[in-house]
Amino acid sequence: MIKPLLIEIGVEELPAIPFLKELPTIEKQWLDILEKKCFGVCV
Amino acid sequence: MACAFEFYYTPRRLVLWHESFPTEQGEKEEEFFGAPLSVALKDGAPTPAALGFAKKCGVEFSEIATAMKDGKEVLYYKRTIAPQSSKPLLKEMIEQFIKGLNFGKSMRWGFLEESFIRPIRWFGCMLGDEHVPFSLFGVESTPFSYPHRTISYEPFAYMFAGDYFERLAQRGVVLYPSKREEIILNAFKAIEAKEGVSIEIDAALLAEVVAITEYPTALIGSFEERFLRLPPEVIITSMKENQRYFPVFKEGKLTNRFIVVSNAISDDYDLIVRGNEKVLRARLSDALFFLDNDLKKGLCYEGLKDITYLDGLGSLMDKTEREKAIALYLSEQYQERLIAEHSRLNEQSLNALMEKSVLYAKSDLLSEMVYEFTELQGLMGYYYAKEAGEDELFALALKEQYLPNSEESALPSTLFSAIVALAYKLDSLIALFSINKIPTGNKDPYALRRAVNGIVKIVLEQGIAFDISKDLKALAQGYKAFDFALLESFFLERMYQFFDVNPSIISAVISSGERDIVRLSLKIQALATMVQDDGFKEMFSTFKRVANIIKNMDMNQTLSINPALFENAYETALFDAFTAVNAKNYESFEAHLDALFALKPHIDAFFDNVMVNAENPELRANRQNLIASIYTAFKSIADIKEITL
Numbered sequence: 001m002i003k004p005l006l007i008e009i010g011v012e013e014l015p016a017i018p019f020l021k022e023l024p025t026i027e028k029q030w031l032d033i034l035e036k037k038c039f040g041v042c043v
Numbered sequence: 044m045a046c047a048f049e050f051y052y053t054p055r056r057l058v059l060w061h062e063s064f065p066t067e068q069g070e071k072e073e074e075f076f077g078a079p080l081s082v083a084l085k086d087g088a089p090t091p092a093a094l095g096f097a098k099k100c101g102v103e104f105s106e107i108a109t110a111m112k113d114g115k116e117v118l119y120y121k122r123t124i125a126p127q128s129s130k131p132l133l134k135e136m137i138e139q140f141i142k143g144l145n146f147g148k149s150m151r152w153g154f155l156e157e158s159f160i161r162p163i164r165w166f167g168c169m170l171g172d173e174h175v176p177f178s179l180f181g182v183e184s185t186p187f188s189y190p191h192r193t194i195s196y197e198p199f200a201y202m203f204a205g206d207y208f209e210r211l212a213q214r215g216v217v218l219y220p221s222k223r224e225e226i227i228l229n230a231f232k233a234i235e236a237k238e239g240v241s242i243e244i245d246a247a248l249l250a251e252v253v254a255i256t257e258y259p260t261a262l263i264g265s266f267e268e269r270f271l272r273l274p275p276e277v278i279i280t281s282m283k284e285n286q287r288y289f290p291v292f293k294e295g296k297l298t299n300r301f302i303v304v305s306n307a308i309s310d311d312y313d314l315i316v317r318g319n320e321k322v323l324r325a326r327l328s329d330a331l332f333f334l335d336n337d338l339k340k341g342l343c344y345e346g347l348k349d350i351t352y353l354d355g356l357g358s359l360m361d362k363t364e365r366e367k368a369i370a371l372y373l374s375e376q377y378q379e380r381l382i383a384e385h386s387r388l389n390e391q392s393l394n395a396l397m398e399k400s401v402l403y404a405k406s407d408l409l410s411e412m413v414y415e416f417t418e419l420q421g422l423m424g425y426y427y428a429k430e431a432g433e434d435e436l437f438a439l440a441l442k443e444q445y446l447p448n449s450e451e452s453a454l455p456s457t458l459f460s461a462i463v464a465l466a467y468k469l470d471s472l473i474a475l476f477s478i479n480k481i482p483t484g485n486k487d488p489y490a491l492r493r494a495v496n497g498i499v500k501i502v503l504e505q506g507i508a509f510d511i512s513k514d515l516k517a518l519a520q521g522y523k524a525f526d527f528a529l530l531e532s533f534f535l536e537r538m539y540q541f542f543d544v545n546p547s548i549i550s551a552v553i554s555s556g557e558r559d560i561v562r563l564s565l566k567i568q569a570l571a572t573m574v575q576d577d578g579f580k581e582m583f584s585t586f587k588r589v590a591n592i593i594k595n596m597d598m599n600q601t602l603s604i605n606p607a608l609f610e611n612a613y614e615t616a617l618f619d620a621f622t623a624v625n626a627k628n629y630e631s632f633e634a635h636l637d638a639l640f641a642l643k644p645h646i647d648a649f650f651d652n653v654m655v656n657a658e659n660p661e662l663r664a665n666r667q668n669l670i671a672s673i674y675t676a677f678k679s680i681a682d683i684k685e686i687t688l
Contacts, residue, residue: 011163
């Protein structure tokens, strides 16, 4: 069975420059966790 | 597919959204490998190691199987883990996600041990219409979120995952970064059309502004025209770096207007504009004060002796003196062209101007403006030199001495400036090698790899002769003795990053002994073009054979060929063809390589009809020398035996 999933992490004013530096790896980070937990492998 | 998800961000929230997420994880298999059978069993009975392995797997020894691993039969156990419900797994996944993010610096808050880039204030996690409760970083997850700050500080509830987006949008938050960027760019267009101006869009600044707003509104403000007396770069730097404002131009000239992207939701945006104008006015007043003070003092370099460059390398004045020696060495090398390009200069005045340029090159580091805006180093020297009525070449050299300063950066526009820029980079490189500050692995704190790239770019752009071995060695004489081979190989290693070609081509050209940067580049390009040709692989096999035949020969001996010893027409034909190729002068390395590769039919015929390793030693040496001569001719461009296709 599938359902929509929403996760919101509320933070206090993210500083733009360090955040933008890390931005390209953020999605990969979540993908790796999904794979490790057997929620499907993204091709 | 579970992995299909979206990631959104604003300055106050990171959001992961799966339109379809499984309520149960997939089946999972775990494999365990234990000791080899020789260790696991003794007289057919399990040893303590084997029993320990079974215990680790949580089963009786009788359930343990064997498998082959690294050529040995070892204990093996595989178990299938029944799928678990997703809900309880989400806490661990979110925790791993947050802890896996590395923003460089992080902070701690409250009494927590954990840290993150900024304090975490709330969590929301909704699977379908079910709230997923957990506690992380001292915060309980709730089915609540927070609106835009201007709207309210009170949380609002949402009923199910998809409901969040609509409710958030109603409360003043544009969640999608792409949408915020679109809003900003559309507003820019509207301002440009209305005001008849153009807004300079710096992509990095735009990304920053998108990242710091939840509800962006672009506004136009202005500052007093008297500030336009400041160099445009000062105004732009002050606006961008300090305030994240976008500069506004009219007919290519900077105007006294600016664009600020506000995050506020307001009934009175004029108030916001006035506030920003006030802040900018203070900034520009400071800059004008620095400018006037600096102009009063004028450029002077004496203070450089009080600034330490690096431990072991003296002061900035010492660096300047070393750069001066390099610049004068290079200036002498390229003197003819320098004087031809600047006919008002003679040998004496050229040297005097070069010396002066290097002496004053770092003098703007002592100015108040560069102290405040370090990124304006060089540029302020240029403006101050111009104000003082100095020679344009001198002023330009001050401005361009740090170029190239990024991957896409412009290069020095004149050979004169190029020499000053080379002197700066060459000194940094040689001086740091001389005190053993050599980059290792991916650590390069003094950006010496970038310095080498800069040197190569400048030399190629200017098309000047610069020999990595000869010139670098001559310059290194002025420094504390060090292992020069390390510096030369560091320089040559950069060639593999610099040229986007088959690395074996670069090895082949380096092995030819070529060390002049321009000639290295031309040879690499000529060979790379040839290698890309469809028929090259087949043609190349012949020349690989040439290289293989002579691989055990002493190539330092004289390769004398006696045509009187030729026994058949194939030897003569190859010799004649090769002699003709060798007799010519070639306008390019491509043409020379073409002529050498055109020997292929003669070489093939020679190999088919002539026994190179003849019994008669005189005949054998004569034939080997003919083949070795062809190989040597190639080696004047590249060592063909290094090439792999």
